[in-house]
Amino acid sequence: MALSKITSKSIADGIISADDLAAGSISTAKIADSAVTAAKVADSTLTLTKLSATGTKDATTFLRGDNTFAAAGLAWQAVVVADGSTQTTGVAGRGYFINTTSAAHTFVLPSSPTIGDTIALVDYAGTFDTNALNISPNGNKIEGGTANLQLTGEREGVTLTFTDATQGWLATSGINEGTDALSVPPYSVDFLVVAGGGGTAGNAGNIGASGGGGAGGFRTSTQTVNAGTVITVTVGDGGAAGSSGSNLGSSGSASSISGSGLTTISSAGGGRGGGYNGSSWFAGANGGSGGGGNYPTLSGGSGNTPSTSPSQGNNGGNGTGGNGAAGGGGANAVGTNHDTSDNGTNGGNGTASSITGSSVTYAGGGGGGSFQATAGTGGTGGGGTNGNGTANTGGGGGAKNVDGVNAITGASGGKGVVILSVPTANYSSTTTGSPTVTTSGSNTIMQFNGSGSYTT
16 A cells, blocks of 8 residues: 655654754755744854855944945044054044144055045144144045045044945045045145346347347245145246347246245246447346346346345346357356457356156357357357357357348247146146146156246
């Protein structure tokens, strides 16, 4: 007689124990859906170690719907006391009280954050306004930029939440933060300020030659700026050429930078070259560098006028007889004194700067003019030779050759230039005046060939 099918109802409760089952004999396929209810699971049978979810499994985390453990709120840490030398590297999901009573402090954000990671920072002693908390993105970004930012408000606090590689960490809440909890820390800007070079005189054609134009003043500066500072840039024009016949040229115009909290840097225009105005002979004029002396024995102008330290330029050469004339002064050398010949003598050399990332020489003096002979050579850095100084170098105009018959116009000085170099991480791109913008290494360079501004 065939046996009837054995069902679970045919087995009394407690007859079959776990010891009666071979290991692995009951697979999940043998268990009906919903057959195992919470009532069938003994207390404390399933522990955290039995769960396959990722993340830290402990009493401070919870299991999210994406099968990961996440922190249940911020885990606040003991007060960090700044000592001016050590820094703190943060951990996502934690809050930090920072005491900057004695010194500023640097807080380094996690290097490998994921979306939703959160860190809170609070001014423990109300001293962020005197000793700021610097926040390093640690290879990522804060508010879309790679620069360090700061908390600088008394009793300021901020919660930072990581978004993605594009924007990085964003301030998602804060206290006492003003318009933006995170501010750009002060940073250094390098400046080169070169004024316009001096022009030279025209000539009636039958008198002695004119002196070369002096180079525009050459000055450099490195200054610390705060975010939001408007740096006003003024680029000086080169001095005008004297018109045909016996008319003096003009000195160059000053170049400068200025702004709130900055020391104003102003370079003086190059002195005009000496010459004849139709009734009298005039010596070379004073300026950033002095204009060259001229026929018959007139002196060159004084450089570094008005006085600056370090000097912004040199004297023009002196006229010492003969029909030729002396060269204008350059940023790095005096103009060459004239001898007793009819030739012109050379302008003083300019000074090299690598602010753009490569060495460029600026502010050379213009060569002195000749009478039926050879004009002097302009100094390196844009000084003119028998013609105009080079634009945007501040070179002095080169006095022209005189043929003994024909009236000639003089030469103009080269326009000045102002160049700013800022860390690329801090570059705001807020400019006026259309500067030429390039990069070199970790810096962004703005070359202003005309007046304008940059907002830090």
